[in-house]
Amino acid sequence: MPRGDASSALITDVLEEYGSATREALFEYIPSGEPRESLYDLCADYPRRGGRAMRPSLCIATARAFGRSVGEALLTAVSIEMLHNAMLIHDDIEDESEKRRGLPALHVTEGVPIAINVGDMLTLLSLRPLLDNGERLGPSLALRLLEETERMGRESAEGQAIELGWRRDNPSDVSEADYLLMVLKKTCWLATIHPVHAGALIGTAGRFPSEPVLRFGYLLGAAFQIQDDVLNLIGDEARYGKEIGGDIHEGKRTLMLIHLFEHATQGERDRLHQLMAQPRADRSAKDVQWVYEAMLSYDSVGYAQRFAQGLAGAAQYEFDRLFGSLPDSRDKRFIASLPAWVIERS
Amino acid sequence: MRTSALAFRSASSSGARNGGPRDGAPEATKRAVESAVDSAYRVYEDYLRWGQQAAGIRPQTNREGPTMKQPPDVTTAMFQMMRMWQDMTQKWMGFAMPFAPFPGMSGGLGGHSQAAETTASTRAMEVELKAAPGQRAQVNVQLQQVGRGARLSTVVEQVGGTATMDTVRIDTRAGSMVSLSIPPGMPDGKYYGTIVDDRNRECGALTVRLER
Numbered sequence: 001m002p003r004g005d006a007s008s009a010l011i012t013d014v015l016e017e018y019g020s021a022t023r024e025a026l027f028e029y030i031p032s033g034e035p036r037e038s039l040y041d042l043c044a045d046y047p048r049r050g051g052r053a054m055r056p057s058l059c060i061a062t063a064r065a066f067g068r069s070v071g072e073a074l075l076t077a078v079s080i081e082m083l084h085n086a087m088l089i090h091d092d093i094e095d096e097s098e099k100r101r102g103l104p105a106l107h108v109t110e111g112v113p114i115a116i117n118v119g120d121m122l123t124l125l126s127l128r129p130l131l132d133n134g135e136r137l138g139p140s141l142a143l144r145l146l147e148e149t150e151r152m153g154r155e156s157a158e159g160q161a162i163e164l165g166w167r168r169d170n171p172s173d174v175s176e177a178d179y180l181l182m183v184l185k186k187t188c189w190l191a192t193i194h195p196v197h198a199g200a201l202i203g204t205a206g207r208f209p210s211e212p213v214l215r216f217g218y219l220l221g222a223a224f225q226i227q228d229d230v231l232n233l234i235g236d237e238a239r240y241g242k243e244i245g246g247d248i249h250e251g252k253r254t255l256m257l258i259h260l261f262e263h264a265t266q267g268e269r270d271r272l273h274q275l276m277a278q279p280r281a282d283r284s285a286k287d288v289q290w291v292y293e294a295m296l297s298y299d300s301v302g303y304a305q306r307f308a309q310g311l312a313g314a315a316q317y318e319f320d321r322l323f324g325s326l327p328d329s330r331d332k333r334f335i336a337s338l339p340a341w342v343i344e345r346s
Numbered sequence: 347m348r349t350s351a352l353a354f355r356s357a358s359s360s361g362a363r364n365g366g367p368r369d370g371a372p373e374a375t376k377r378a379v380e381s382a383v384d385s386a387y388r389v390y391e392d393y394l395r396w397g398q399q400a401a402g403i404r405p406q407t408n409r410e411g412p413t414m415k416q417p418p419d420v421t422t423a424m425f426q427m428m429r430m431w432q433d434m435t436q437k438w439m440g441f442a443m444p445f446a447p448f449p450g451m452s453g454g455l456g457g458h459s460q461a462a463e464t465t466a467s468t469r470a471m472e473v474e475l476k477a478a479p480g481q482r483a484q485v486n487v488q489l490q491q492v493g494r495g496a497r498l499s500t501v502v503e504q505v506g507g508t509a510t511m512d513t514v515r516i517d518t519r520a521g522s523m524v525s526l527s528i529p530p531g532m533p534d535g536k537y538y539g540t541i542v543d544d545r546n547r548e549c550g551a552l553t554v555r556l557e558r
Binding site for chain 2: 184
């Protein structure tokens with residue numbers, strides 16, 4: 001089997017194995033009592049739809065790479081997955097997204113008020129596994145993981161605020177650096193930094209330094225986000241699970257849009273600025289198509305793909321510095337394969 | 347909401363116009379990659395600089411990548427941080443776990459009962475417990491791998507109170523033996539102590555629950 005295929009198979013296997021374990025444990029944390037139809041059944045909706053389970057798998061794999069058991073990292077992984085799903089529900093409302101994991105978004109089927117409440121409940125439910133960590137990991141480490149979760153939640157909310165502010169204020173001078181900072185906060189903390197750091201803390205009884213993880217997680221997470229934005233334009237909707245072109249429709253500031261703003265003619269920039277200033281409902285399919293064609297015309301999509309490749313390469317470098325001294329294991333190879341995987345996935 | 351389908355196509359199927367680097371051109375790829383990495387590290391360093399105080403992260407501006415440094419030797423400041431950490435832990439236990447069993451505890455309390463949890467990385471360990479008649483105690487010890495003969499110590503303090511147990515002895519010369527004698531008159535409640543080595547590095551934790 002070619003090396004790339006072997007890596008891909010490894011990633012698929014690990015995601016499936018740890019994702020299943022996480023989901024199984026997650027459902028134990030969702031109450032089965034009333035109100036079910038307007039709350040608890042809906043808390044299980046997004047988790048039941050599947051998803052890659054990259055975040056919990058990364059947490060478990062990191063702890064395993066340090067020699068710990070799946071069980072020692074499982075509750076933290078559950079908390080991460082719960083919080084991720086809670087944030088997805090709220091993000092879908094804030095972004096006015098229509099689809100999630102191939103199905104209508106929760107607020108589309110249940111209405112915004114109920115979806116907000118479900119997201120709130122999932123956020124609260126995500127605390128319980130962290131408290132239960134005390135029994136397995138001891139109070140010091142459990143508290144540390146709780147604090148790290150609080151930090152991650154704060155960074156994510158700040159990142160989301162930056163992006164929502166851009167959509168409200170419609171600035172035309174958002175730079176690559178602004179975008180990367182937003183992604184660092186909004187995406188990387190929850191997607192990669194926190195899962196790896198939590199796993200490393202579990203693996204070292206709370207003694208693993210934050211900074212090297214932050215660097216690796218940031219580069220990996222940013223490559224992941226940019227590729228995600230690319231897939232939003234050129235991906236297969238059935239596999240991607242969201243509406244293709246949705247980011248343009250939502251007016252999201254992506255690397256492609258920033259690149260387009262920088263390279264378009266003045267007339268095109270004016271039109272783009274005007275389009276982005278409109279409410280989402282006023283942005284027509286024709287408008288979205290025009291933006292998309294312009295992005296292709298200026299090679300903004302190709303630029304973003306190359307940008308993501310650069311970040312993935314840097315992430316690979318940081319991985320070697322961070323985990324190189326650990327003994328070889330399936331979990332270490334899984335993490336090592338992620339930088340290439342995030343930019344190759346379709 | 348959008349209802350009509352969009353006619354998107356692959357990025358590689360279109361030719362790029364002026365302004366942007368052409369897809370597939372090696373020079374353009376090299377430039378884009380270098381620019382990406384440079385931008386990313388600059389943003390990262392700015393982020394660290396802006397946030398280090400709030401985040402409690404030490405800045406590291408070496409662009410060659412981080413080195414896996416061992417934690418520095420314990421200094422006075424580190425010791426104070428450890429004390430603060432213990433205090434925070436006790437406060438947390440006070441509000442978050444008022445009725446929860448300690449790690450490793452199973453079932454209710456029994457006279458002169460003891461419990462010791464071992465994890466995958468915990469070496470074989472014995473716990474010896476002495477308590478006054480009528481006093482029920484339950485003990486849990488978590489200990490990382492330590493070298494044979496390592497000098498370990500702990501001061502166990504009452505959670506939410508002022509009582510202190512300084513009667514814990516940890517012997518690592520042959521396996522690990524934790525001996526704890528509960529002084530008469532110790533108030534009921536939960537006690538917690540961080541186990542440290544002779545360089546004040548955290549190696550584990552010990553929890554005790556007393557009840558008459």
